[in-house]
Amino acid sequence: MVDLKSQYEKIKPEIDAAIQSVIDSCAFVKGPAVKAFEEHLASYLNVRHVITCGNGTDALQVSMMALGLQPGDEVITSPFTFIATAEVIALLRLTPVFVDVDPRTFNLDISKVEAAITPRTRAIVPVHLFGQCCDMEPLMALAAKHNLHIVEDACQAIGAEYRFSDGSVRKAGTIGTIGCTSFFPSKNLGCYGDGGAIFTNDDELAHTLRGIVNHGMFTRYYHDMVGVNSRLDTLQAAILDVKLKYLNDYIAARQQAAARYNELLAACDKVTVPHIAPFTTHVFHQYTLQLAAGVDRTALIEKLKAAGIPAMVYYPVPLHLQKAFAQLGFRAGDFPVAEKLCATVLSLPMHTELDEEQQTMIVERLLQC
Numbered sequence: 001m002v003d004l005k006s007q008y009e010k011i012k013p014e015i016d017a018a019i020q021s022v023i024d025s026c027a028f029v030k031g032p033a034v035k036a037f038e039e040h041l042a043s044y045l046n047v048r049h050v051i052t053c054g055n056g057t058d059a060l061q062v063s064m065m066a067l068g069l070q071p072g073d074e075v076i077t078s079p080f081t082f083i084a085t086a087e088v089i090a091l092l093r094l095t096p097v098f099v100d101v102d103p104r105t106f107n108l109d110i111s112k113v114e115a116a117i118t119p120r121t122r123a124i125v126p127v128h129l130f131g132q133c134c135d136m137e138p139l140m141a142l143a144a145k146h147n148l149h150i151v152e153d154a155c156q157a158i159g160a161e162y163r164f165s166d167g168s169v170r171k172a173g174t175i176g177t178i179g180c181t182s183f184f185p186s187k188n189l190g191c192y193g194d195g196g197a198i199f200t201n202d203d204e205l206a207h208t209l210r211g212i213v214n215h216g217m218f219t220r221y222y223h224d225m226v227g228v229n230s231r232l233d234t235l236q237a238a239i240l241d242v243k244l245k246y247l248n249d250y251i252a253a254r255q256q257a258a259a260r261y262n263e264l265l266a267a268c269d270k271v272t273v274p275h276i277a278p279f280t281t282h283v284f285h286q287y288t289l290q291l292a293a294g295v296d297r298t299a300l301i302e303k304l305k306a307a308g309i310p311a312m313v314y315y316p317v318p319l320h321l322q323k324a325f326a327q328l329g330f331r332a333g334d335f336p337v338a339e340k341l342c343a344t345v346l347s348l349p350m351h352t353e354l355d356e357e358q359q360t361m362i363v364e365r366l367l368q369c
């Protein structure tokens with residue numbers, strides 16, 4: 001699905017030098033490369049604060065801790081996402097409240113959010129799934145009206161741009177109260193291990209977030225609150241600082257690959273290609289098709305696999321039907337759009353090194369199935 005090796009080969013000298021310089025410095029934790037990367041990423045995103053941490057899941061958890069959410073508070077999110085989004089909600093003993101998604105963008109259906117707001121609702125976690133932004137402008141208006149926080153899960157959408165009706169543009173993760181991202185190797189800006197970051201324009205929140213990721217410590221060995229130990233290794237920061245320079249090129253390569261898939265699949269009535277909403281760019285963390293009724297997805301995946309082509313289902317089970325959330329008491333039929341997507345989506349290989357020849361071969365095989 002990804003080709004991290006070829007991507008590395010192209011920037012090997014720079015990456016190797018960055019790694020070696022961290023090893024030479026022996027500043028493995030909180031070294032100067034961490035601060036440099038945070039500054040460079042803040043400038044790329046046009047956001048006041050970037051706080052790095054151990055991974056994207058921690059970024060989400062720490063964000064909810066910093067907002068002071070209390071057990072029993074309700075947090076609205078999507079049932080069609082990676083488990084981490086709702087996992088941290090449950091872990092903090094908050095209550096996940098799911099709202100169904102839009103059948104074309106796969107993101108939260110904003111028209112259904114207000115009906116899910118109760119006096120216990122404290123926050124909304126929109127997920128910019130597969131690389132395009134959720135419709136943030138109406139969501140921000142709802143949040144303001146009901147005095148709710150917004151924590152953006154931008155783990156799949158770093159660099160994606162949301163366009164407001166006044167023409168202004170902001171990057172995914174920098175619009176809500178707080179934004180979160182992941183640097184997991186296969187993400188669009190991936191490191192060589194685990195990593196994550198939190199974004200905010202709020203100075204006070206930034207201070208709190210920095211304390212929480214470092215044991216609730218604001219002055220050395222004085223702990224004002226119960227925090228966690230979640231840091232981005234200096235080695236990973238040095239790698240990311242090199243890769244950040246290429247992020248726009250990586251995004252362009254993904255968009256080009258998506259356009260080629262669209263073209264190659266244009267005449268195929270067995271699949272619906274990704275829809276891009278007019279208010280956002282799409283950075284194609286995944287290129288995800290919807291299969292037409294009657295297409296046997298399992299058989300299709302098997303046939304592709306036999307031809308050496310990986311194809312994946314992100315995600316086979318909606319969160320409300322995951323065993324881990326059985327105690328929440330949801331049933332099949334509660335979120336029909338998410339359920340239908342889980343049964344019909346198929347993601348094709350998508351990465352920065354995909355070329356026309358590979359894509360032609362992939363689509364030829366797909367059309368034969």
Ligand SMILES: *Cc1c(COP(=O)(O)O)cnc(C)c1O
Pocket residue numbers: 055056057058081082084085127153155156181182183184194195196
């Ligand atoms: C990857 C991902 C996460 C979690 O990030 P990790 O770094 O793997 O902890 C959370 N939400 C979404 C939507 C993701 O894709």
